[in-house]
Amino acid sequence: LLAEAGRPVEAMSWMLACDRPERQPLKALLLALLNFTALLIEYSFSRHLYSSIEHLTTLLASSDMHVVLAVLNLLYVFSKRSNYITRLGSERRGPLLARLQHLAESWGGKENGFGLAECCRDLHMMKYPPSATTLHFEFYAEPGVEVKVDKRATSTTLHYIHIEQLDKISESPSEIMESLTKMYSIPKDKQMLLFTHIRLAHGFSNHKKRLQAVQARLHAISILVYSNALQESANSILYNGLIEELVDVLQITDKQLMDIKAASLRTLTSIVHLERTPKLSSIIDCTGTASYHGFLPVLVRNCIQAMIDPSMEPYPHQFATALFSFLYHLASYDAGGEALVSCGMMEALLKVIKFLGDEQDQITFVTRAVRVVDLITNLDMAAFQSHSGLSIFIYRLEHEVDLCRRECPFVIKPKVQRPPAATLPEGEDMETDMEGVQCIPQRAALLKSMLNFLKKAIQDPAFSDGIRHVMDGSLPTSLKHIISNAEYYGPSLFLLATEVVTVFVFQEPSLLSSLQD
Incomplete structure (x- = not known):
């Protein structure tokens, strides 16, 4: 097909x-x-x-x-x-990356009237430079082929195609390209670049097509970054001012542009992933991440409030996913994590873990919140403790395990000495965990993240005072259910649950006997 x-x-x-x-x-x-x-x-x-x-x-x-x-x-x-993509052979990777580079290239930047946010707005064409709908393309003719415009031209002579108001031409971009390739001897390796310019100039005056072009450009940048394909063109594609333009897009209030805003967040995330520190400080500054009233922290709090408040309209799933992914990548680096600590992000993230429902798509956001909290607490435990983070985690774990009990109620009953009369009647089998049923992957991922965090927290010196009472509530019951149903939860969760018990006993050996009881 x-x-x-x-x-x-x-x-x-x-x-x-x-x-x-x-x-x-x-x-x-x-x-x-x-x-x-x-x-x-x-x-x-x-x-x-x-x-x-x-x-x-x-x-x-x-x-x-x-x-x-x-x-x-x-x-x-x-x-x-x-x-x-990075492992593709050069004969397949080369043409693909070339086309992505053409899509990702700068249109001139904000200072030349082509800021991304301006291009997203439905403005009159008078607000954009005339070059927006002008095709201007320079090339050297292919060696040994006569250029129809100039019979004496050689491959060292520069030729150009200049067509103004390309958007007024009724033909499609492919038909325009077909005509130009018949009129000019355009080198094969320049033809796709020319076609990309034609398609952009032809559709620029149409707001819907212009939005699609912006989105395509943002996608192409992200793909090139993740594919490590920006070595030579990094400065021209990730030019100074691009981060400010991406943040400008996020600040547009038009709710019809959420897809573009999600693409902008994904591009910022890819730049964090690629650049590590060089552009990280610029991203933190432009998004106001380090301040409670900064643009990004306010956006995150609003998004989370809309998730947990039934009376509010939630943000589109794609946008919220991109936002949480951005937070996670930001928190992966010390500078980003410190900024998230400074802006008081912990309280909002704990709200997600405490209040968000248990539908499959909601669980994924809880998992993301847990992972960001896990990263932030490597730098600062104080905010987590002051907002009763440990209690929230243990309560959420209990809630998720209780949902699993509906599918798989079995819990191992220890064999204790009973009088002979208490033995099972002949032919009655001992209850076992249910075969074939398994914990859904989204819930398993959440449980894994929470158990990993608890395993870390129990060993953290910052928790030394409160950790003695961590097994007084529902946690042992939750752990018992996971350990009892290895087939249902899977081997990694079984292992993690036993490790949580192990590290607790290691930290508090005097409580072993009460734990056994």
Whole structure:
């Protein structure tokens, strides 16, 4: 299907089958296929088996940005979740990265009237420079081929194509490209760059298409960063001022632009991941992360309040996911973690753990909150303790385990000495854990994060006073259920639960007998 959608139309090398007006059903099927594949790859352990990357590269030359965005979404999953793109052979990686570079390149920046936030707004075209819809392309003609414009030209002569108000031309970008390749001898390695410029200039005056172009650019930057493909072009693509532009996009109040804002957050996250420290301080400053009333902390608190307050409209799932992912990457570095401590993020994150429901998509946010708390507490335990963090964790663990009891009520009953009359009647079997039923992956991930944190906290000197009473409440009961049902919870949770008991006994050996009771 990918091959069919990306096949050039007869006698037109730049018109793909999926771009033909009469092939709308094919395009609809293609978009569904790309979105399904992205989900499949996200939850797969066999990404290396994927062998259709050439088709994806071809489809990046579609005139329809819906197709381009669906391809970029799939490539983003590949780049973030694995090293698939970096391990491609050069003959497949080269053309793909070249097309991504063309999509990611700067349009001129804020100082030239092309700030990302300005491009996202539905402004009159008079507000944008005339170059927005102008095609200006310079190239050297291919050696040995006559350029039709100038018969005496050689490969060392610079030629240019200059067309103003390209958006007024009724032909599609692929038809315009087809005409230009017949008029000029454009080198093969420059043709895709020219087509990218045509597609951008042709659609720039249309607000919807301009938004798609912004989103495609942000996706392409993120993919290049995660694929370690920015060595030579880092300064031109991640130019000074880009971070400010990304934050400007986040500050737009239009609720229709949440997809773009999510893409902006993902791009910021990728830059944190790539740059470690050089751009980290700039990101912290631009987002106001270190201040309680800074832009990012206020945004996070509003997002969390909307999650836990039924009377408020929650933020879109994609945006909230991108926001929590950004927090996690920020907290992974000392400077980011310290900024999150300074702005009082702990209280908001503990609210997520305490109040958010137990639907599958809600559980993933609780897991993310637990992981960010885990990172922040490496730097500062005081805020966690002052907001009763340990009690909140233990209560949430009890809540999740109680939900698991509905599917799997079994708990190991220790064999104790009983009088002979108490023996089981002949033929009655001992109750065992239920076969075949397993804890859902989202809940298992949450339990794993919480147990990992408890294991760390029990050994932390900051908790030495309060840790003696940690086993007085519901925690032993929760741990007993996990240990009793290794098949249901899986080996890693069974191991973690036993390790939590082990480290507690190691810290408080005098309480072993009461724990055994």
